[in-house]
Amino acid sequence: MARYKLVTFDVYAALFDLEGSMVPEVRAVLPSEVDPVAFFRLWRSKQLEFALMSNSLGRGHLKFQYLTERALDYALKRHNLELPAETRAALVAAWNRLRPWPEAGEVLAGVKARGCLTALLSNGDEAMLRELAAALPVPVDHIFSADQAGFYKPHPAIYELPLKALGLNRSEVLHVAGSASDVMGARSFGLPCAWSNRGRDYVLEPALGPDFEFADLTGILGLL
Numbered sequence: 001m002a003r004y005k006l007v008t009f010d011v012y013a014a015l016f017d018l019e020g021s022m023v024p025e026v027r028a029v030l031p032s033e034v035d036p037v038a039f040f041r042l043w044r045s046k047q048l049e050f051a052l053m054s055n056s057l058g059r060g061h062l063k064f065q066y067l068t069e070r071a072l073d074y075a076l077k078r079h080n081l082e083l084p085a086e087t088r089a090a091l092v093a094a095w096n097r098l099r100p101w102p103e104a105g106e107v108l109a110g111v112k113a114r115g116c117l118t119a120l121l122s123n124g125d126e127a128m129l130r131e132l133a134a135a136l137p138v139p140v141d142h143i144f145s146a147d148q149a150g151f152y153k154p155h156p157a158i159y160e161l162p163l164k165a166l167g168l169n170r171s172e173v174l175h176v177a178g179s180a181s182d183v184m185g186a187r188s189f190g191l192p193c194a195w196s197n198r199g200r201d202y203v204l205e206p207a208l209g210p211d212f213e214f215a216d217l218t219g220i221l222g223l224l
Contacts, residue, residue, distance in 0.1 A: 003174075003223065003224055004116055004172055004173060004174040004192070004223075004224065005116060005117060005166075005168055005172040005173070006116060006117045006118070006119060006142075006162055006166065006168060006172065006173045006174070007111045007116050007117070007118055007119070007173075007174045007175075007176060007220070007224070008118075008119045008120070008121035008144065008162060008173060008174070008175045008176065009118070009119070009120055009121065009140075009176045010121065010122060010175075010176060010177050010178040010179065010182050011120050011121075011122035011123075011124055011129060011132060011178075012098075012122065012123065012124070012178065013177075013178025013179045013182070013196075013198075014176050014177060014178030014182075014196045014217065015100055015101065015104055015120070015136075015176075015178070015217070016098040016099065016100050016101065016104075016132065017098065017099050017100070017101050018044070018098060019037070019040060019041075019044075020099065021094070021097075021098040021099045022040050022094060022095070022098070023036050023037055023040050024036075025090075025091055025094040026039055026040050026043075026091065029083060029087050029090075029091065030079075030081070031081070034079055034081070039075055039079060042074075042075045042078060043071050043072055043074075043075040044071075046070075046071035046074045046075065047067050047068055047071035048181075049071075050062070050067045050070060050071055051064070051067055051123060051146075051152040051153075052152065054067065054152060055151050055152055055155050060150075061146070061147060061150045061151065063125050063147060064123055064124050064125045064128060064146060064147070064152075065092060065095075065125055065128060068092050068095060069088070069092055072088060072091060072092060073088070076088075095124075095128060096128050096131040096132060097131070097132075097135065098132060100135075100136055100137070101216065101217060103216060103217050103218050104136065104137070104138075104217060105136070105137030105138050106218070107217040107218060107220055107221060108136065108137070108138035108140065109138045110220075110221045110224075111220065111221070111224060112138065114221070114224040115224075116174075116224060117141045117142065117166075118138075118140045118141050118142075119140055119141060119142035119143065119144055119162060120132075120133060120140055120142075120143045120144065120145075121144045121158065121159070121161070121162065121175060122144070122145060122146065123145075123146045123152050123153055123158075124145055124146065125145055125146070125147045126143060126145040126147055126148060128145075129143050129145050130143060142162065142165070142166070144158070144161040144162055144165070146158055148161055149161055153181065153182055153185045154181055154182065154184055154185025154186075154188065155185070156185075156188070156189045158185075159175070159185060159186055159189040159191055160189065170189070170190045170191055170192075171192065173191050173192070174191075174192050174193070174194060174220075174223065174224075175191045175192070175193045175194070176193075176194050176195075176196060176217070176220055177193055177194070177195050177196070177210065178195075178196055178198075179201070180195075180201045180202060180203045180204065183195050183203055183208065183209065183210045184203055184204070184205060184208040187208040187209070187210065187211075188208055192211050193210045193211050193212070194210060194211065194212040194213070194214065194219070194220055194223060195210035195212070195213045195214070196214055196215075196216055196217050196219075196220075197210075197213050197214065197215065198215065198216060
């Protein structure tokens with residue numbers, strides 16, 4: 001019997017190379033004097049900030065694509081830049097064609113070979129995640145998205161989605177996180193959590209640290 005029945009993967013850090021995919025897209029359309037890495041990191045930070053605000057404003061759930069558009073406009077204003085509407089739309093659409101990490105296919109196949117179901121568990125909209133999932137070298141069994149929950153990570157509602165959908169207990173789900181905040185959200189909800197910590201980051205609250213921690217996704221296979 002498998003140790004876990006389901007392994008869920010964070011999308012925008014654990015399973016896909018977000019910065020490696022998006023920085024070339026940004027570089028291609030910005031003036032040469034603008035640092036594309038710094039620009040993208042500002043865009044990403046404001047996107048995440050807006051997601052947390054969305055959880056707290058009491059105005060209903062704002063779609064992840066909308067947050068992405070507004071955060072891009074913010075980054076452009078901060079750099080005193082203007083881009084045509086079609087260029088801005090193309091940059092936002094690039095979030096739907098990210099490249100998975102090199103070992104992602106091997107790990108997904110290995111998880112399935114060990115008798116576990118696989119799923120995406122992400123802040124992305126379901127439609128965005130389905131496009132990304134279609135490009136994976138190994139298909140996933142389920143997709144759980146923020147717009148299904150009505151909240152963004154680290155709100156407990158998003159981590160509860162697979163339990164409600166599949167009738168599982170917390171101990172039967174291993175969440176593979178890609179960021180410190182995702183680790184804390186999963187652990188606060190009570191899910192076992194493995195952290196693919198490529199950036200050698202740290203959690204703010206040590207009591208909500210990961211159960212397991214690896215430099216990339218391959219370490220997950222030794223847990224199953």
